[in-house]
Amino acid sequence: MTHTIFEFCCDIIDAIAQGAGWTYKEANVYIFVWLQPVLVLLSALAMTIATMWYNKTRRTPLSTVLNITAVSLLIFYTILFLQACFRYSIPIDDAYRLAQEDMIRFGKPIHANYEEMNFILFVFGMPGIILINSILTYKIYKLKI
Secondary structure, eight states: OHHHHHHHHHHHHHHHHHHHTOOHHHHHIIIIIIIHHHHHHHHHHHHHHHHHHHHHHHOOHHHHHHHHHHHHHHHHHHHHHHHHHHHHOSOHHHHHHHHHHHHHHHHGGGTOOHHHHHIIIIIIIHHHHHHHHHHHHHIIIIIOO
16 A cells, blocks of 8 residues: 555656656655755744744743744754755755665664655655644744644
């Protein structure tokens, strides 16, 4: 079942690549090595700005904890993003190969194969982080938790 879903996702990436005039490898690198991490970083930045606003207007222990947590996460995501920038700022074919090797290496300690690591990181992980950050940002601004 996992393999079938993985192949379907690969077909989607291939369609995106063809539509954009990219190769399959280019689409993978542009979307999963560059775009998704940028979106994670931007969602963390939005959450940090929201917590700073909340902390400024409320000045409660909760607002301070939220602010410290958001700033810490933003710093953490920024460090990870900069590491990826330095690691994958190489020709596309080399970046694609290196990313595949990294996925296999990251999967070994948890006994996950390449396909499973793709699900963990790119289907559930980063989109999940973006979703959680977006929900928290919305709640902070609109619902004033």
